[in-house]
Amino acid sequence: MTSSPFPVRFDTARQYAFEEALGVTGQGFGAVLVRDVLGRFSLVVDDTGRQQDAAPLHASWQAEFTNRLGPYASDQSVLLASRMFSADAVLNSSRAVTDPAGPSTPGQLRFIDNTVVGEDWARVSAPDPAPVRAGSRAHRTALYGFKGGVGRTTATAVLARHLADLGHCVLVVDLDLESPGAGPLLAGRDLSAHGIVDHLVEAAVDSAPGLELVTRTAYAPRHRYGELWVAPARGRGTPGMPYTYVDKLNRVYSDLPGTPFAARLDQAVQACEDAVERDGDTGRRPDVVLLDSRAGIHDIAAVTISQLCDVALLFGADNTQTWAGYGDLFAAWQSLGQAPRIREKLHMVASMVPDSVHFPMRGYLDSFRAHAFEKCSVLYDEVAPGEQAAPDTSTDTLPEAPFAPTLHDDWAPHAPIPILFDQGLVGMDSVNAPDWWDRAFVEAAYRDFRATVTSLIEDALASDGDREGTR
Template identity: 65%
Template sequence: MRFAQARVRALDLAHEVAAAGVDVLAVRDVLGRFTLIVDDRTQPLPPALESLEDDYGPRLARKLGRYAADRSLMRASGLFSADGLLDSERAVRDPERPAGRVRILDNTVVGEDWAQVSTPAPEADGSRTHRTALYGFKGGVGRSTATAVLARHLADQGHIVLVVDLDLESPGVGPLVAAGTELPPHGIIDQLVESAVDNADGLELVVRTGYEPRGGRGELWVAPARGRGMPGLPYAYVDKLNRVYADVPGADFADRLERAVRACEDAVARDGDSGRRPDVVLLDSRAGIHDIAAVTISRLCDLALLFGTDNAQTWEGYGDLFEAWLLSGQAPAIREKLRMVASMVPDSPLRPRDAYLQSFREHAWESFSLLYDDDVPDPETNELDLDTFSPFLEDEAAPHHPIPILFDPGLVGLDAVSVPGWQDRAFVQAAYRDFLPTATLLITADPQSSEGPR
């Protein structure tokens, strides 16, 4: 009996119990062990389950082996905290059998926010800052450079743009966007550490960059992961990083990260000449399956641009991530705000651009099929459900359809921090010619976004 088998067997038995006419909650602890809780709070169990513990308890223990909890089968009426478990918002329907009476409550050490979805709240006047996350399963795909290019492009369109560097383990987009402007004394790392002890008031987190947008109406701001520090004091970045993910009562990491982004948005309105909040926030997320990416994609953003190259590592990684969303029951809430970005697209006789993008699209579609609905007719009416989300392979508006960024040798080793006007170089413009207008349209046309420049 191994970890993955335990879930299948536990849920099979849970559905067998539920078939007698009761609701069942399958609780998995942080080690992967299962307990089945049968809901008898409002009415007694049906006759078929009168000997519930004797009939099903030993079977569950045998089936699960080491992955059976010490008390693997329990009645809700015998629990002191049954309501807290059975009424938890984190308990979701079994995605494999959503019409059944079985729900799952998964407890994890990290990554729990992959299964918690929320939408940024509107301001008091009804306006909304649009947040876009830029994420890659693997690093080295040009995500931070694309963030800087997109930020400048949006500012040129007249938007107030804020770039927030959330790649705490490998900060870099801050200096890249700042364009030589002195960074603020504090960074996102300081906000996260200080807020854990209720000491974040007065931090200087953002700075307006020296970039002068075309048209004159836009603004470009940056909130770096690492600030410049205070005179005469060590910055102690690693010491802060070693403490940043700690959950403390009333200030868990996910909530602190959300408050950090909002604090940066508030600072733009407070420190800017116009008193306006950002129209667009670009969140440069850490790569990999990590708590920062979990919170950023699931809770903080309206749109998530997923970067990747067409290789087995990319599709295996995204496949694991999509499977986690599917099993958590959160796929419907997340999938429509995703969009793939094909980065470093080659165009050579050995691998022509169009053939590469077709291969990328096919592999992306295979991966995203985990999140899409089955496009099958209703067995009774023989008609398709109009609410089904099942994009076809060539659907250009589908999450799996790639937005290309072309590879150019000039981008390798480009010193974008110290070379002024680098974004206007011909090879840079050529590389991003499809990405910039498409990403801009997705951001500005989103029905949940703000109305753009005011």
């Protein structure tokens, strides 16, 4: 039997489990490797409908698996589907994914990872949404930072006003539930009675109809057709009634029978979009929704980036903490096979960029780009020098081009979108300084950010319109 002279730890257990599982599938059996919430592994072997009898091999498989994984082998480490009451629930699970790093074998090995939180980072497809009229789906851009304090919410507010100035109907949804900011920054004290938290709580008991979820801000856009709305995380409450925000927050993240948290959050955002159409004078739906996501590796961020948005702006500073965090996140997407489905909507934002004699902006952005390229490369396709796509002789067409941007490609996810740093942006109080938007330093700090992101959004809107016109 193979064993390790070193203690088996969480990280090595995954490697060992896959090696043992591949040994089983290499003998012609399909299998699903399952990791539980404590990190322990079990292997379900599909021996049904096989001429080869797996029973004589079962004892040796289990002994090898248990010996190799030690404390990270479950009590029943190898199970035969033919002896299980509900093997189909595992073998046919929609959550079973193919390990992208695993070599091909005569059998097929898939993986189910059970976690307490964070599972939505591995799900890139959108949740099953509530019905929406054809053509009425708003474009959604998410703004996210691995660490807080990078100016994400202020950038959301600046971008929202700029898009409204261009004539768009813009809705900002504050998804930073633990630290609400976008609502007060955009609407001051004139918030709606209810917020995202209220919808998540009330919808769980079928009591969401009638909530006042959005408010039109007092800002008058330069374009007469522009509108700026905000859906706060926390509403202002009902006069004379307590608003127990913390009690509500403690209940919002759970899955419900038949309705996972991702679907619940999507329904809340759609309810806010519906409210803009219902409560506005023009009966217009938002065409752009900005999702101000909370920071960190959190379920809100996981759902927002992986499933709810069309464009994801990833904020960061050029420091060790930023790149360690994004490196872990990108590696997780790659290992779970999600890189091809998410990478094209990612764009790095270099926030708080210095521009001085001692710290010139160009040098900072070059360093940011190089570090971002290093981390993002795990999401890109590997292409050998001189390799080109070969035509498919059966169809006379070229295969899909590899996604392999170079360091200097400005369209790539790693290309930094800059926001300049100014001391005046620190501790911004929009209630007591309502004219801060028009200050010269704000215009200078966000000029490139506004132009670049607006181009991304309007190109996406145009593409959506073209597709709609061909239906």
